[in-house]
Amino acid sequence: MYLSLSDRPTSSAEPRQTGGRVSRTVVTLGIVSLLTDISSESVSAILPLYLTAVVGLSPVAYGLIDGLYQGVSSLVRIAAGWAADRTDRPQPVALAGYAMSAVARLGLIFAGGFGTISAAISLDRVGKGVRTAPRDAMIAASSDPAHLGRSFGVHRALDTIGATLGPLLAFVILWRIADGYDTVLVVSLGFAVLGVATMACFVPFRTGAVRRVTPRRTEPRVKAPKVRWRTVLTPGLARVTGVSAVLALLTIGDGFVYLALLETGGFAAQWFPVLYVGTNLAYLALAVPMGRLADRVGRVKVLVLGHLPLAAAYLCAATGSGALWTTCAAVLLLGVFYAATDGTLAAVAGQLVPETVRASGIATAQTAVALARLVAATGFGLLWYAVGPRVALLAVCVVLLAAIPAGLAVMRRSVR
Numbered sequence: 001m002y003l004s005l006s007d008r009p010t011s012s013a014e015p016r017q018t019g020g021r022v023s024r025t026v027v028t029l030g031i032v033s034l035l036t037d038i039s040s041e042s043v044s045a046i047l048p049l050y051l052t053a054v055v056g057l058s059p060v061a062y063g064l065i066d067g068l069y070q071g072v073s074s075l076v077r078i079a080a081g082w083a084a085d086r087t088d089r090p091q092p093v094a095l096a097g098y099a100m101s102a103v104a105r106l107g108l109i110f111a112g113g114f115g116t117i118s119a120a121i122s123l124d125r126v127g128k129g130v131r132t133a134p135r136d137a138m139i140a141a142s143s144d145p146a147h148l149g150r151s152f153g154v155h156r157a158l159d160t161i162g163a164t165l166g167p168l169l170a171f172v173i174l175w176r177i178a179d180g181y182d183t184v185l186v187v188s189l190g191f192a193v194l195g196v197a198t199m200a201c202f203v204p205f206r207t208g209a210v211r212r213v214t215p216r217r218t219e220p221r222v223k224a225p226k227v228r229w230r231t232v233l234t235p236g237l238a239r240v241t242g243v244s245a246v247l248a249l250l251t252i253g254d255g256f257v258y259l260a261l262l263e264t265g266g267f268a269a270q271w272f273p274v275l276y277v278g279t280n281l282a283y284l285a286l287a288v289p290m291g292r293l294a295d296r297v298g299r300v301k302v303l304v305l306g307h308l309p310l311a312a313a314y315l316c317a318a319t320g321s322g323a324l325w326t327t328c329a330a331v332l333l334l335g336v337f338y339a340a341t342d343g344t345l346a347a348v349a350g351q352l353v354p355e356t357v358r359a360s361g362i363a364t365a366q367t368a369v370a371l372a373r374l375v376a377a378t379g380f381g382l383l384w385y386a387v388g389p390r391v392a393l394l395a396v397c398v399v400l401l402a403a404i405p406a407g408l409a410v411m412r413r414s415v416r
Contacts, residue, residue, distance in 0.1 A: 022154045023142040028202050029135055030158030035195035036098060037159055039105060039188045040124070041166030041280070044069075045273035046174070046184055048255035049262075051117070053269065059259075061114065063381015066253045067374040068118055072125035077370065081133035081363030090134035090359060095199050097131025100124070102192035109185045129370070133363035136346040138203070140358055148351065149299060152343030153291025160284040160338075166191075167276035174270065233364065236352040240300065241365045243407040244345060247307050248372035250400040252314075252380040254279065254334055260317040260389040261327050275331050282335020283342075290339040291347075299348045304408045306340025309333040311400045318393035345369065 051057045051065060080097065084090035104124035111117045136152075143151035169187065173180045258275045261267070267275075294302040313333035320326030346362050353361030383392040 021144075022147075022151055025142040025204060026139050026151050026155055027158070028198070029139060030155045032098065032195050032199045032203065033135075033155065033159035034162035034165075035191050035198060036101065037162030038166040038169065039191035039195065040101065040128075041163045041276060042170040042184055042188045042191075043105070043108065043166075044255075045167035045170045045276040046181060048259055049269060049272045050181060052259065057114065059384045060381045062255070063378050063384070065114075065118055065121060066255055066381070067377035068121050069125055069253070069377075072122045072129070072370075072374070076126055076129040077133055077363040077367040078360065080130040081137070081359035081361075084134035084137060084359040085357050090138050091199070091203050094131040094134040094138070094203075095196070097127045097129070097134075098192075098196045098199050100127030100130060102189065102196050103127075105185065105189040105192045109182065109189065129367075132366060133359045136350065136362050137359035140346075140350040140362075141355075145351070147295065148347050149291035149293075149295035149344065150288065151291075152347045153288040156291075156339070156343040157284055157287040160280050160287055164277055164280035164284055167273040167280070171271075171273040171277070174273070234353055234361075237349060237361055237364065239410060240303075240345075240348055240352065241368045243304065243410055244365060245368040245372045246403055247304070247400070247407060248369040249376050250396055250403060251307075251310065251373055251376055252396060253373075253377050256377075256380055256384070256389075257313060257317045257330060257334065257393075260393060261320065261330060263389060264317075264320050264326075267324075267327060275327075278328065278331035279335040279338070282332045283338045284335075286336060286339035287343065291343060294340075294344050294347065299344050300411050301408070302340050303344045303348060304404060304411065306337055306344070307400060307404050309336040309340070311397050311404070313337065314393045314397040314400070318390045318397065 047069075048062065048066075051062050052059070057065070080093050084093045087093075101124045104120050104127060107120035107123060108117070111120045139151055139155055140148060166188075170184050173183050173187065177183055254276070258272065261275070262269065262272065290302065290306075310333070313330045316326045316330035316333065320330070345365055349362045349365040350358050380392060380396065383395070386392075387395075
């Protein structure tokens, strides 16, 4: 199997949404993600500062927790994708993941130390791992293949509205209520419950319900085939997964970039949650345009070259001297990176495997990336402790700039 840089999908016997429109299922899933991200990002926006400045954890300990936040979801992604494919019912699997994250919000309210915080974050990330691949498979199943990037862009745009409102909500709460961290957690739980309710009530129960067309003839339902690993790990998917994992090893968490910016004195600590708002606004503005660009010039190109803004963000955080423009530039460049790569990985992976194992294929790529980011966060915490934030960021930036053209070359060698 050869991988084209344009990643044009092959024809399919499965009916789906056509005409370039974004299906109702995609929009509904976007609303679910919007509500869930208000919940999760309101917590994420306060977590780095809370753990380091209030709880008093070291950069190494924060790196371990950030590694859990980035990578624990990888433990269940493939299993969740397999369950969705095997039963042809991705909605209940995704719903279970959203419910687990809601329970984790409740746990965070009562967490009071490194162990309990780590446990609650792990449960939240397991929930994310359970829901992501089945949800992305439902998006792909209900979309026109020629406009798959647009569908993922629309979903990620709605998702990012929530990711923007969450930190803004946390900022307002902390601005109005001194030490209002518990209030943030309670409000976060409320939005998580709303997301679960929307998923349960308005998203179709099974894949066949997602693809709503009028059949030409009635055919008996065929039992879902067994999901086999050799069917999932096609040569094209293996190549994309490998390159994405290497790049993810050089993708440290946003919290580290923001903490490095804070050390330069470019802003007061009370404005810390607003940095997430800036990144998510840039992501929101560019998610759909980047999806269209990926459909036009090639999804793999956008996926790999989208790491250039990330390297530039590292450079701004490492070389900035407290100037407002370097802080703003780093924040916005992170948004460009996420807009170019987040939905694109799922769009690429979903088109490189047979439709019967789409969720498993997406989960495989996402698992590799999540595991790599777990290693990246933990390793960068140690590097920060050893050489300081500026040298650590510059080192990662240099290696990332070398890895980007190498990754693109690997892809190009697969073109027939």
